[in-house]
Amino acid sequence: MYNTMHYFTDLDTIVDDVHGLFDRWQSQYSEQEPFSLDTLLTAQLAVHEWVANLQRHARFAVAHPRVGVCVSPSNNGLACVVEDNSVGFDLATYLADNPELTDIMPERGMGLHWINACANDLRYQQAPEGGQQLAFFVGANQDSCLDIQFS
Amino acid sequence: MSFKIEPHDQDTAVVTVGKTLDFRNAEAFKTACQEHVDAGKHNFILDFTDTGILDSTGLGSIFSLYRKVSPLNGQVVFASISRPVQVVVQLTRTYKVFRQFPTVEDALEALQQGIPSHR
Numbered sequence: 001m002y003n004t005m006h007y008f009t010d011l012d013t014i015v016d017d018v019h020g021l022f023d024r025w026q027s028q029y030s031e032q033e034p035f036s037l038d039t040l041l042t043a044q045l046a047v048h049e050w051v052a053n054l055q056r057h058a059r060f061a062v063a064h065p066r067v068g069v070c071v072s073p074s075n076n077g078l079a080c081v082v083e084d085n086s087v088g089f090d091l092a093t094y095l096a097d098n099p100e101l102t103d104i105m106p107e108r109g110m111g112l113h114w115i116n117a118c119a120n121d122l123r124y125q126q127a128p129e130g131g132q133q134l135a136f137f138v139g140a141n142q143d144s145c146l147d148i149q150f151s
Numbered sequence: 152m153s154f155k156i157e158p159h160d161q162d163t164a165v166v167t168v169g170k171t172l173d174f175r176n177a178e179a180f181k182t183a184c185q186e187h188v189d190a191g192k193h194n195f196i197l198d199f200t201d202t203g204i205l206d207s208t209g210l211g212s213i214f215s216l217y218r219k220v221s222p223l224n225g226q227v228v229f230a231s232i233s234r235p236v237q238v239v240v241q242l243t244r245t246y247k248v249f250r251q252f253p254t255v256e257d258a259l260e261a262l263q264q265g266i267p268s269h270r
Contacts, residue, residue: 015175019204041238048206052174105218105248107211114207117242143241150248 001025005070005083011055018051018069019044025071034075035140043071043078043138046118049111050082050134058086077139080119085131091124104149117146156183162225163194163262165255168202172209180212185219193225196258197249200231205239217248226250230258 006021008014022044029037047069054067068083094112101113116122119136127133138144153169153176164187172180184195195216199205217227230252232240240246252258 015173023203037234038238041235042242044235045206045238045242048173048204052206052208056174105214107215108208110207110211114242145241146243148243148245 001028003070003072005068005081007066007068009064009066011060011065011067014055014067015048015051018047018067021069022047034073035077035138039078039138039140039142040071042118042142042144043080046115046136046138047080047082049115053111054082054084054086058084058089060084060086077120077137077142079137080135082134083127083131088132089124091134101146101148104151106148110146110148113146118144154180154183156187158187158190158192159196159259161191163196163259164192165196165198165259167198167200168205170201171204172202172212173204173206174208177208177212180209181215184212184216188216188219188223193220193223194262195220195225195227196230196252196255196262197227198230198255199233199236202233202236205236210239210243210245213249226262228252228258228262230255 001024008017010017022040025040026037029040051067062085066085070081072079091112095116101110115136118138120139120142122136124132124134153171155167155169156164157167158164166184187195197213213227220227228250229236229240231254232251240251250261252261
C-alpha cells in the first residue's frame with residue numbers, strides 16, 4: 001500500500017477517504033518500520049491540511065476532479081506526494097508574503113503554516129502527468145515546531 | 152457533529168471531542184461552547200479519547216473558546232489525549248497554554264482544587 005498513488009474522486013468525502021487510507025497504514029504499522037508512528041501521524045496531519053485546502057478552495061476546471069496520495073518510506077522518514085488536477089495555487093508567494101503567524105492564538109489561517117512546519121523539502125510543482133503536485137518529506141526523528149504566539 | 156458537551160457542575164463542562172474536530176465542525180463547536188459559556192460555564196475539559204483528527208481550524212476554535220473564558224478566570228484543559236492530538240500539541244507547543252491530564256477525572260479534581268492553569 002505504500003509507494004502507490006491512491007486516487008480519490010469524490011470531493012465531498014475526500015477528507016474521510018484519505019484518513020481511511022492513513023488508518024489502514026496505522027493498523028499495519030509495526031516497530032520494524034524505518035519510521036516512527038509519530039512520523040506517520042505527522043505526515044497524516046500535513047496531508048489532511050492540504051486535502052482540506054483542496055476541498056475548500058481549489059478550482060477544478062475539469063469535469064472529474066481527482067486527488068492522489070502516495071506515501072513512500074525510506075530509511076529516515078516518509079516521502080509524501082499529493083497530486084491533483086486543479087488549476088493550481090501560488091503556494092510559494094503565499095508563504096513568502098506570510099512567513100510566520102503574526103496573530104496571537106490565531107483562529108484561522110494556520111493550515112499552510114502547519115504543513116510548512118511538518119514538512120522538509122516542501123515543493124509545489126507541476127505533476128509529471130499534468131496537474132499539481134505537493135511533495136514533502138517527514139523525517140523519522142524530526143521535532144516539528146510551529147511558532148504560535150500565545151500572549 | 153462528532154463532539155458532545157455535558158455540564159458537570161455550575162462552573163464546568165466536559166467536552167467529549169469525539170473522532171474529529173476540524174474545519175467541518177469547528178464552527179458548530181464554537182457555537183455550542185458559547186451556549187455553555189452564556190449559561191455560566193467557564194471551565195472546559197476537552198476529552199480527546201479516540202480523537203483521530205484535530206486540525207488547524209479545530210485548534211483555532213479551541214483558541215476561540217480560551218479567549219472567551221480567560222477574562223472570566225476560566226480554563227480550558229486537555230484530558231485523555233490521543234496520539235494524533237499529542238502530535239498536534241507537540242507541533243504547536245500548546246502545552247504552554249492548555250494543561251494536560253491523563254483522565255477527565257484528574258482534570259475535574261485539579262479544577263475543583265483551583266489549581267491555576269499556568270505553571
